[in-house]
Amino acid sequence: xxxxxxxxxxxxxxxxxxxxxxxxxxxxxxxxxxxxxxxxxxxxxxxxxxxxxxxxxxxxxxxxxxxxxxxxxxxxxxxxxxxxxxxxxxxxxxxxxxxxxxxxxxxxxxxxxxxxxxxxxxxxxxxxxxxxxxxxxxxxxxxxxxxxxxxxxxxxxxxxxxxxxxxxxxxxxxxxxxxxxxxxxxxxxxxxxxxxxxxxxxxxxxxxxxxxxxxxxxxxxxxxxxxxxxxxxxxxxxxxxxxxxxxxxxxxxxxxxxxxxxxxxxxxxxxxxxxxxxxxxxxxxxxxxxxxxxxxxxxxxxxxxxxxxxxxxxxxxxxxxxxxxxxxxxxxxxxxxxxxxxxxxxxxxxxxxxxxxxxxxxxxxxxxxxxxxxxxxxxxxxxxxxxxxxxxxxxxxxxxxxxxxxxxxxxxxxxxxxxxxxxxxxxxxxxxxxxxx
Amino acid sequence: xxxxxxxxxxxxxxxxxxxxxxxxxxxxxxxxxxxxxxxxxxxxxxxxxxxxxxxxxxxxxxxxxxxxxxxxxxxxxxxxxxxxxxxxxxxxxxxxxxxxxxxxxxxxxxxxxxxxxxxxxxxxxxxxxxxxxxxxxxxxxxxxxxxxxxxxxxxxxxxxxxxxxxxxxxxxxxxxxxxxxxxxxxxxxxxxxxxxxxxxxxxxxxxxxxxxxxxxxxxxxxxxxxxxxxxxxxxxxxxxxxxxxxxxxxxxxxxxxxxxxxxxxxxxxxxxxxxxxxxxxxxxxxxxxxxxxxxxxxxxxxxxxxxxxxxxxxxxxxxxxxxxxxxxxxxxxxxxxxxxxxxxxxxxxxxxxxxxxxxxxxxxxxxxxxxxxxxxxxxxxxxxxxxxxxxxxxxxxxxxxxxxxxxxxxxxxxxxxxxxxxxxxxxxxxxxxxxxxxxxxxxxxxxxxxxxxxx
Numbered sequence: 098x099x100x101x102x103x104x105x106x107x108x109x110x111x112x113x114x115x116x117x118x119x120x121x122x123x124x125x126x127x128x129x130x131x132x133x134x135x136x137x138x139x140x141x142x143x144x145x146x147x148x149x150x151x152x153x154x155x156x157x158x159x160x161x162x163x164x165x166x167x168x169x170x171x172x173x174x175x176x177x178x179x180x181x182x183x184x185x186x187x188x189x190x191x192x193x194x195x196x197x198x199x200x201x202x203x204x205x206x207x208x209x210x211x212x213x214x215x216x217x218x219x220x221x222x223x224x225x226x227x228x229x230x231x232x233x234x235x236x237x238x239x240x241x242x243x244x245x246x247x248x249x250x251x252x253x254x255x256x257x258x259x260x261x262x263x264x265x266x267x268x269x270x271x272x273x274x275x276x277x278x279x280x281x282x283x284x285x286x287x288x289x290x291x292x293x294x295x296x297x298x299x300x301x302x303x304x305x306x307x308x309x310x311x312x313x314x315x316x317x318x319x320x321x322x323x324x325x326x327x328x329x330x331x332x333x334x335x336x337x338x339x340x341x342x343x344x345x346x347x348x349x350x351x352x353x354x355x356x357x358x359x360x361x362x363x364x365x366x367x368x369x370x371x372x373x374x375x376x377x378x379x380x381x382x383x384x385x386x387x388x389x390x391x392x393x394x395x396x397x398x399x400x401x402x403x404x405x406x407x408x409x410x411x412x413x414x415x416x417x418x419x420x421x422x423x424x425x426x427x428x429x430x431x432x433x434x435x436x437x438x439x440x441x442x443x444x445x446x447x448x449x450x451x452x453x454x455x456x457x458x459x460x461x462x463x464x465x466x467x468x469x470x471x472x473x474x475x476x477x478x479x480x481x482x483x484x485x486x487x488x489x490x491x492x493x494x495x496x497x498x499x500x501x502x503x504x505x506x507x508x509x510x511x512x513x514x515x516x517x518x519x520x521x522x523x524x525x526x527x528x529x530x531x532x533x534x
Numbered sequence: 535x536x537x538x539x540x541x542x543x544x545x546x547x548x549x550x551x552x553x554x555x556x557x558x559x560x561x562x563x564x565x566x567x568x569x570x571x572x573x574x575x576x577x578x579x580x581x582x583x584x585x586x587x588x589x590x591x592x593x594x595x596x597x598x599x600x601x602x603x604x605x606x607x608x609x610x611x612x613x614x615x616x617x618x619x620x621x622x623x624x625x626x627x628x629x630x631x632x633x634x635x636x637x638x639x640x641x642x643x644x645x646x647x648x649x650x651x652x653x654x655x656x657x658x659x660x661x662x663x664x665x666x667x668x669x670x671x672x673x674x675x676x677x678x679x680x681x682x683x684x685x686x687x688x689x690x691x692x693x694x695x696x697x698x699x700x701x702x703x704x705x706x707x708x709x710x711x712x713x714x715x716x717x718x719x720x721x722x723x724x725x726x727x728x729x730x731x732x733x734x735x736x737x738x739x740x741x742x743x744x745x746x747x748x749x750x751x752x753x754x755x756x757x758x759x760x761x762x763x764x765x766x767x768x769x770x771x772x773x774x775x776x777x778x779x780x781x782x783x784x785x786x787x788x789x790x791x792x793x794x795x796x797x798x799x800x801x802x803x804x805x806x807x808x809x810x811x812x813x814x815x816x817x818x819x820x821x822x823x824x825x826x827x828x829x830x831x832x833x834x835x836x837x838x839x840x841x842x843x844x845x846x847x848x849x850x851x852x853x854x855x856x857x858x859x860x861x862x863x864x865x866x867x868x869x870x871x872x873x874x875x876x877x878x879x880x881x882x883x884x885x886x887x888x889x890x891x892x893x894x895x896x897x898x899x900x901x902x903x904x905x906x907x908x909x910x911x912x913x914x915x916x917x918x919x920x921x922x923x924x925x926x927x928x929x930x931x932x933x934x935x936x937x938x939x940x941x942x943x944x945x946x947x948x949x950x951x952x953x954x955x956x957x958x959x960x961x962x963x964x965x966x967x968x969x970x971x972x973x974x975x976x977x978x979x980x981x982x983x984x985x986x987x988x989x
Contacts, residue, residue, distance in 0.1 A: 139574050142910050171830070179840060183831035187900050190907025192829075209907055238843060241870045245846045248792040249867075251974060252689055354790045354974060355687040357679070389607070389619045399616055402675030405683055425683050457624050464626015467645050471575035472914045 118466075118493035119476050121483070122314065124321075128301040128330055132321040133480040134308045137473050141210045143310025144477045145219070147226060147324060148485055150334040151202040151298035153276035154415070159290050161278020165243060166291045166299075167197040170204070172235035175228040179235055182225060191218035193225070199272055200415050201485055202298075205477075206324075210311045219324060227327030229295060231288040243283050250277065255425075258359040258526040261349050266363065266419055266522050270340050300331025305484040309477045340365045340417040343520045350525045358431035358527025359423075362438065364520060366420030369413040369486035376511035377411055379503045382458045383450045384442070385409030385422060390457075396441050397424060403434045409442075415486070420516065428528035435523070443518045449509035463497040556923075556933070557749035559756070563765045564737025567756045568923050568933060569749040572916050578745030579916045580652040581641040582660070583924040586733035588713070589635040589706040589857060590771060597713015598721055598729050600633040601670075601677050605726055606640065607631075608669045610662040615669055618655055625651045633711055636857040637928040643917065646746045650755060653741075657759040660739065663730055667723040674718060681712050689791035693969045697797050700785045701965035705776035705858055735766030740927045744920040776801075776859050783965040791971035796874045798881060799861035801963040802852065802954075805931055807859050817942040818950040819852045819862055819958070824901035825893050825951065826850040826864075826884065831900065833884060834866075844872050844880040857929040861965075862958065874968045888955040892948040905943045 119135040126132060153163045171193060172179045186193045191208040204226060208218035250256040260275050267273030278286075306321045343364050367377060378386075385393040385408050397407045407424035422442070426434040450458070470476050470493065483492050559567040587599050609615040622629040627644040642652040685691045695710050702708040712718070741760065743752050779801060803809075805816050827834045827850040838845040848866025868877045912918050923933040 140910055140913055142907075142914070180831065180836050183829065183835070184900070187829050187831040188896075188903055190903040190905075192907075192911075207911060209910060214907070235840075238840065241843075242846050245793065245867065245870060252791045252793065252971075254687060352975075356682045357687055387623060389616065390623045395616070398676055399672075402672035403679070405676055405680040426679060427682060457620070461623045461626055464624075464645060464648075465628060466626070467575060467577045468626075468628060468643050471577045471916065474914055 119470055121480065121490050121493075122317075123484075123490055124318070126301070126306075126322050126325065128322075128325060128328065130301045130321065130325050130328075131305045131484055132308065132317070133305065133484045134314070134317045134321075135476050135480065136313065136317075137309050137476070138311045140473070141311055142207065142473070143210050143215070143308065143312050143320075144205065144207050144473050145222065145310075145320060145324060146203055146205045146307040146477055146481055148204075148305050148307065148481050149202045149299055150200070150303050150485070151294070152198050152200045153274050154199045154271040154337055155294070155298055155334060156271065156274050156278070158282075159286060159294075160274050160282035161243060161276075162286055162290050162294050163202060163298075164197045164276045164278065165239060165283070165286060166294045167195045167202045167204070168243075169231050169236065169239055169291055170195060170225045170229045172239060173230040173232040174225045175230070177224065178232070182221060185217060185221045189214035189217045191221075193218075193222065198276055199274075201481070203481065219320060223324045223326055226299070226324060231291050231295075233288055236288045236291070240283060240286065243277065244280060246277055247280050247283065254353050254355045254357070254359045254526045257351060257353065258361045258524050261351060261524045261526070262361045262363065262419070262421070262522065265347060265349050265524070266343070266365065267340065270416075271337060272340065272414070272416065272418075296329070297331070298334060299328065301325050301328040302331050303333050304328065305481070307477050307480040307484065309473045309480065337416045343522060346520055347522045348525070349523070353526050353528070355527050356427060357425040358428050358525055359425050360431060360435055360438070361421060361423050361524040362435070362521050363419050363421040364517065364522060365417040366411045367413050367515070368415065368417055369482075369488070371413065373511040373515055374413065375499050375503050376507040377515060379455070379458055379462070379500060380445070380450065380508035380512055381409055381411055381420075382462060383454050383508075384445045387458065387461060392445065393422070393438060393441055396437050397426075397434060401437065403430055403437070407438065413486075431525060431527060435525075439518060439521075442516070446512045446516055446518060449505050449512065452505060455503070455505055455508070459501055459503075462500050466497060555749075557753075558933075559753050561736065561757065561761055563761065563763055564735075565756070565760050565763070566740040566927065567753060567760075568740065568742050568927065569747065569752045570742075570744040570919060570923065571747060571749060572744055572913075572919065573746045575916075576646045576746050577643065577916065578646045578649050578743060578747050579641060579643050579920045580649060580656070581639055581742045581920050581924050582656045583637055583639045583740045583742065583928045584733055585636075585738050585768075585928055586638050586729075587634050587636045588709060588711040589774075590733070591706060591709070591713075593709070594717060595713075595721065595725055595729070596709040596717045597677070597711070598717075598725060599638050599733075600712055601673060601718065601721060602726055602729050603631050603633045603638050603640075604673045604677060605665055605670065605730075606659050606663060608673065609664050609666065610659050611664060612658055612662060613655070615666070618659065621651065621655060627651070635707060635711060637925060639924060639928075641917075641920070649743065649747065649752065650759075653755050653759040656741075657763060660734055660736065660760070661763050663734070665723045665726045665730065670721070670723050670726060674721065677712070677718050678715065681715060681718060684712065685710070686715075689787075689789040689969055689971070690795050692789050693787045693795055693797060693967055696785060696787045697799065697965060697967040700783050700967065701799050701801075701861060703777055704774060706774050707776075707856075707858060707860065731766070732769050735768060736760055736763045737765040738768045740924055742920045742924040742927075744916045744923070774858075779963045779965075782961045785965075785967045786970050787967065788970045788972050790974045791969060792974065793867055793969075794874045794971055795969035796864075796866055796868070796877050796881075797965075797967040798864045798878065799965050800959055801859060802862045802958050804853055804856040804858070804860050805935065806855075806857055806929060814942070814946065814950055815954050815957075816852070816854050818946050818954040820854055820943055821898070821901050821946045822888065822951050822954060823850045823852040823862070824904065825888070825897055828901055828904055837884070838866075838877075838880050839869075842880060843869050844876050845869055848877065848881070855926060855929060855931065878966065885955065885959045888952065889959065891952075893951055895948070898946075898948055898951075902944050905940050909940045
């Protein structure tokens with residue numbers, strides 16, 4: 098299937114309106130876990146997520162440990178092995194998944210609310226979360242799988258570029274670590290490392306629970322207590338260190354036998370609670386965040402046919418997440434495409450958007466609010482974001498107002514202060530023609 | 535036998551799930567409209583499906599359906615290039631389009647009040663497209679970049695492309711949806727105009743609307759905008775029937791890569807090609823796919839990944855809903871220290887077991903439980919629901935068949951799974967492809983400070 102437009106990865110930078118946002122209920126369990134719940138009675142199913150502040154930013158020297166810990170929970174728990182765990186979920190049609198990025202480690206369960214399915218699935222979910230055993234044989238196999246995964250990265254120019262981007266953007270900051278680690282570190286990991294990581298971070302004070310589905314408040318309270326039962330209380334993870342801005346422009350080039358050059362450009366962007374969030378979000382929407390109608394897409398794709406997709410996005414995190422620009426183009430056009438991308442950014446910083454562009458962006462963002470919360474899974478993602486980053490519970494209710502309040506002057510001011518076209522990290526991965534002269 | 539009891543209640547849930555309120559209308563000009571009301575959220579998905587895709591193409595113009603899909607955003611008698619996208623964006627919408635072997639489809643996701651915007655402009659570009667030669671030249675470049683990104687620089691995609699070309703000789707599934715590069719670089723405006731003229735008409739389209747709407751109101755809107763469009767003499771499609779395969783085909787693809795990769799594919803019937811009295815066969819193959827790779831408890835994960843450790847990852851997939859005869863695919867990456875040959879032998883051993891020994895009642899129950907649960911989960915997405923209806927109608931299958939999917943799977947027996955294994959998993963209809971990695975010659979990154987090189 099070939100999708101025409103490049104689908105932008107605007108990671109959880111979403112919008113809302115006042116009239117149709119879900120009714121979020123929030124409380125804290127006896128064991129100090131915060132719970133975020135939305136009642137969605139229409140379908141006989143429930144989505145439950147448990148989120149820990151235990152992403153790769155917590156890896157310390159053991160790169161890859163957070164990711165492997167998350168991947169190993171269902172490889173052995175209580176008295177059960179991986180086969181028994183997988184069979185228990187599958188036998189009632191339940192879906193379990195684990196993922197871990199830089200900030201969050203997320204464990205999700207989707208199950209029918211029919212009693213038998215629900216009981217089997219939630220019990221197993223709790224067992225996996227609270228009693229993982231990290232068996233030696235499963236560990237070894239998982240370790241091999243991670244090493245193969247790292248090898249696979251090397252046959253993807255985009256993965257190579259992404260790694261170079263994060264490593265150079267963040268240098269020694271924990272965000273510079275790829276969640277998948279690196280071969281040297283992954284080879285050295287032991288089950289004891291995972292166990293220690295689990296003991297420190299998979300604790301109820303460092304967790305939040307998200308529940309969306311056909312369960313009432315009372316049931317939801319029971320679920321939250323039940324799925325986190327057995328977790329040690331522990332303590333919340335400490336604040337991450339501040340991110341340093343880039344001191345000067347930096348260029349990283351890597352030769353790769355591909356027909357295209359992958360170009361990534363960026364700098365440290367914003368944190369989730371950033372005061373400039375709204376002007377920067379709306380401004381970037383116009384510049385490179387709105388798919389086929391963005392300025393970058395117009396300049397590079399529509400006017401010049403240089404790329405299939407170009408985008409820019411802020412990825413707000415606990416500390417400054419990246420502001421990233423990305424495209425791929427045939428090798429011989431790499432310098433031209435990079436130049437157009439830079440010129441477009443520079444012009445935007447200088448002139449800002451027009452009133453008409455701003456109005457268009459506002460209509461798009463606010464008019465599309467209903468689409469952003471039109472399914473249980475999307476609502477669950479929002480709850481995780483609101484809970485994890487400590488956003489106000491009326492975040493969705495007030496979002497459209499905040500978008501509508503943004504002015505051209507605010508966008509210009511925020512971009513001038515926060516985005517520096519002369520201090521960008523640029524990563525080029527591709528054919529020989531992209532080598533600097 | 536706890537799991538079997540689980541299945542009993544799951545099966546009992548089925549009737550209650552057939553609540554879907556679907557209405558079907560035929561306009562006088564031949565356009566089909568299908569509306570599914572789903573009032574969970576104040577949104578609507580609108581999709582226009584055309585019966586045309588890469589399997590309608592012949593050599594020399596491969597990929598033309600896909601590039602035409604791109605050109606559909608490049609202006610009509612009433613809109614400038616890219617104005618369509620801007621209008622949808624200004625209405626708070628999300629939009630896109632996709633081309634497959636058997637279909638080309640356009641969609642918008644909007645607040646329920648904005649459906650009219652979709653209909654107005656979809657009707658316009660159904661009949662009023664302008665193919666501007668200068669725009670086409672640029673778009674050929676864009677599609678060439680798309681091909682480089684998806685295929686040329688992706689070793690597994692390169693393998694799949696060669697695999698299909700080897701597995702299918704006379705069937706149009708031989709060529710890639712995006713087209714061969716030399717075809718992409720040589721379409722002219724008249725090629726596109728002819729293709730548009732041939733396939734873009736109300737009597738070759740299905741409009742699917744799912745969301746918080748009233749079916750009658752949607753019909754009125756459809757009559758207003760699509761009703762006046764003139765039908766076209768739609769070309770009859772040559773059958774391009776695949777010749778019978780007479781023996782195992784084996785190919786290698788050498789490409790810069792780190793990891794080898796294995797693909798195996800057997801010719802199997804789809805619901806569209808199976809004989810009437812054998813209608814259960816494609817569903818037995820669905821169950822078989824679930825037995826092998828339906829999640830982490832299935833045989834591939836349990837035996838090939840965890841027990842024998844011969845694969846890092848390996849999956850199986852059936853082609854239930856294709857317009858023409860298609861493949862049952864197995865593909866995977868060998869584990870560290872294992873070869874593609876080791877993995878092939880292990881897969882063959884799995885297939886032999888299916889031929890020789892009946893699957894267990896627990897396994898069958900597990901697959902059915904997953905399917906039943908999935909019919910609930912997929913209702914969380916209005917887009918998915920619309921996709922399913924549009925895709926089925928466009929390949930010539932009544933959308934109701936989608937609603938019956940779980941019933942059909944539930945009717946499959948262990949004996950039937952064994953029967954299809956014995957009948958279809960034979961070497962004479964098997965194609966095997968191996969990705970042979972060439973060195974990447976990756977150098978360490980070079981690093982320069984200062985921006986002299988990039989300005």
